[in-house]
Every structure is written in C-alpha cells, then in structure tokens.
Amino acid sequence: MRTDITIHPHERVDxxxxxxxxxxxxxxxxxxxxxxxxxxxxxxxxxxxxxxDLGTGTGIIPILLAAKTNGQHFTGLEIQPESAEMAxxxxxxxxxxxxxxxxxxxxxxxxAIFGAATFDVVTSNPPYMKCTSGKRxxxxxxxxxxxxxxxxxxxxxxCAARLLKHGGKFVCVWRPDRLTDLLNAMHACxxxxxxxxxxxxxxxxxxxxxxxxxTKGAAPSLRVSKPLILYEAYTEGEKVRRLTPRxxxxxxxxxxxD
Numbered sequence: 001m002r003t004d005i006t007i008h009p010h011e012r013v014d015x016x017x018x019x020x021x022x023x024x025x026x027x028x029x030x031x032x033x034x035x036x037x038x039x040x041x042x043x044x045x046x047x048x049x050x051x052x053d054l055g056t057g058t059g060i061i062p063i064l065l066a067a068k069t070n071g072q073h074f075t076g077l078e079i080q081p082e083s084a085e086m087a088x089x090x091x092x093x094x095x096x097x098x099x100x101x102x103x104x105x106x107x108x109x110x111x112a113i114f115g116a117a118t119f120d121v122v123t124s125n126p127p128y129m130k131c132t133s134g135k136r137x138x139x140x141x142x143x144x145x146x147x148x149x150x151x152x153x154x155x156x157x158x159c160a161a162r163l164l165k166h167g168g169k170f171v172c173v174w175r176p177d178r179l180t181d182l183l184n185a186m187h188a189c190x191x192x193x194x195x196x197x198x199x200x201x202x203x204x205x206x207x208x209x210x211x212x213x214x215t216k217g218a219a220p221s222l223r224v225s226k227p228l229i230l231y232e233a234y235t236e237g238e239k240v241r242r243l244t245p246r247x248x249x250x251x252x253x254x255x256x257x258d
Contacts, residue, residue: 001232005093011086013093016060019067020255021094024086025058032060035125035173035209035229038199040064041250042211042258043171045071049120052077052163054107054156059087061123062100068254071121077110107159114163122160126153126173153178154185161189164216171214173199176207192218197258199228225258 007013011026023024025031040061045051047070056076066074080085084104091100092158105113153174160170170191174182176198186193191214199209207227228250231241243251250256 024090036060038040039173041254041256045069049119052119053122066099074100098135110159117165121169126156128175157185157189166217168216196224202231
C-alpha cells in the first residue's frame with residue numbers, strides 16, 4: 001500500500017481486510033454499506049472479463065471485485081467530481097491503477113464515454129429513493145447518492161443494456177418495495193432477470209433488499225435462490241449484532257453461496 005497518497009483531515013482510511021486493500025471515505029459523503037459488500041459477493045466475474053460499476057461512489061465495488069476475481073479490468077463511473085477524485089486516490093493507494101480505473105461522468109453519457117457493447121459485466125448499487133421521498137436535510141452529496149436526482153432506475157438499466165455485450169450480465173442491488181420498477185425497466189431494455197436473492201436483516205424481518213442478475217438478450221427463466229439473512233437473532237445486552245455465518249463468509253471472502 002502506498003503511503004504518499006493525500007488524506008484530507010475530514011477523511012478516514014478503512015481496512016477492507018482483503019488482499020491488504022484499504023479505502024478512503026469521507027463521513028460527510030456517502031460511505032459504503034452492507035449493500036455494496038453483498039453486491040460484490042453476488043456478482044460473478046470470469047477470467048478476462050471487463051467490468052463497469054455505475055455510480056461507483058467510493059470505488060468500493062471495483063476494488064472488491066479486483067481482489068475477488070480474475071477479471072481483466074474494472075472501471076467505476078461516478079458523476080460527482082469530489083467522489084470520483086477520492087475513489088481514484090483509493091485506487092492509487094492500493095496500487096491497482098493497472099486493473100482499476102475511475103472515470104468521472106454521467107451514466108446518460110456513458111455510451112459516448114466507453115462505446116456500445118464494451119463490457120462483459122455491469123454492476124450498480126443505484127440510488128433507490130424517488131426525489132419526492134425523504135427529507136432534504138442532508139448534504140447534496142448524500143442526497144444525490146440516495147435519490148434519483150441524476151438518473152432513475154430506467155436510466156441505469158438503459159445504460160447497462162447499451163454498454164453490455166450480448167449475453168453480458170447486469171448485476172444490481174435494489175429495494176423490494178420498488179422491485180416492479182426494476183423488473184419493468186429491465187424488460188424494456190431486454191435485460192432478462194436470471195438470478196434473484198432476497199436479503200433480510202434477520203429471520204423475523206421482511207426483506208430489506210434484493211440482489212438481481214440479468215442477462216442481455218436472454219430467454220425468460222428466473223431462479224430465486226435461498227434468502228440471505230444478515231444478522232443472528234438479537235441477544236439482550238449485545239452492543240453489536242452478530243452476522244450469520246453466511247453473511248460473515250461474504251464479508252471475509254467476498255464469495256456468495258446461492
């Protein structure tokens with residue numbers, strides 16, 4: 001790990017506990033959470049494949065996938081200049097510049113940036129809240145990361161469909177209460193859902209997330225795998241909830257047993 005990378009006073013460096021990699025984060029912005037980790041675990045990248053992460057934020061997903069897989073190259077596209085610059089410093093800090101690239105840009109212009117049918121896999125942890133939901137009492141950076149300000153799920157699906165090769169995979173994490181929006185957008189863009197896993201905080205909760213892999217130009221056939229439960233039952237007196245063995249394995253190895 002390089003030690004000559006600038007870290008600003010309001011930033012922190014977090015250990016990813018994988019291949020010695022670290023990541024720079026700014027608590028005033030949108031720090032990555034469990035969604036990014038389980039998405040990186042859920043995504044499958046074959047040897048020699050090229051991957052694009054839409055709305056990459058801190059760059060966490062390209063960095064995790066570079067550590068987990070034998071993919072040839074990983075690119076993160078981020079519309080917010082400050083976030084893109086910070087993610088690029090994380091790439092340099094981990095000496096991954098030959099495998100990982102961070103580009104500043106809008107997903108609506110991604111076709112012009114990269115060219116059509118360029119990638120084998122496209123991943124995304126897109127904004128999942130409509131602009132009419134939530135209170136605008138947070139920073140603009142966090143609001144943009146959470147809300148469909150710069151593009152909605154239809155824009156993300158259209159971007160993925162244009163940039164994927166035929167048979168390529170679009171992999172994303174989404175909210176169950178808006179699952180219909182995602183499926184409709186995928187079908188409109190000829191992205192056929194093939195794998196789906198619902199995510200639960202614990203065994204007593206309703207699903208809080210859904211992981212989906214869709215294939216460009218594929219025939220209909222969807223497999224819903226066993227649910228992913230993140231936490232063990234709460235024990236009185238616990239300060240930190242324990243991850244289930246399956247969730248812990250995803251955190252430790254970035255692998256996903258479905």
